[in-house]
Amino acid sequence: MFADLWNRYDMLRGREITLHEGGRRHAGRVSGLDDEGALLVRDNRDRLHRFRAGEVTLAKGGG
Numbered sequence: 001m002f003a004d005l006w007n008r009y010d011m012l013r014g015r016e017i018t019l020h021e022g023g024r025r026h027a028g029r030v031s032g033l034d035d036e037g038a039l040l041v042r043d044n045r046d047r048l049h050r051f052r053a054g055e056v057t058l059a060k061g062g063g
Helices: 002-009
Strands: 016-021 024-033 039-042 048-051 055-058
Touching: 002 024, 016 039, 024 048
Parallel strands: none
Antiparallel strands: 016 024, 016 055, 024 039, 039 048
């Protein structure tokens, strides 16, 4: 139920973001959430990464 609502109102899906996780930065395009609530981000090498925590910054131009 939560996943359905999230997908309905997800404003990050398809947007270019930078995710700050501890001292690391990860850039990519948001692909949504997985079944466990992790944020899915596809990098510029087309690899999909899962993040459970971090600070998201939208890229300029908003994707």
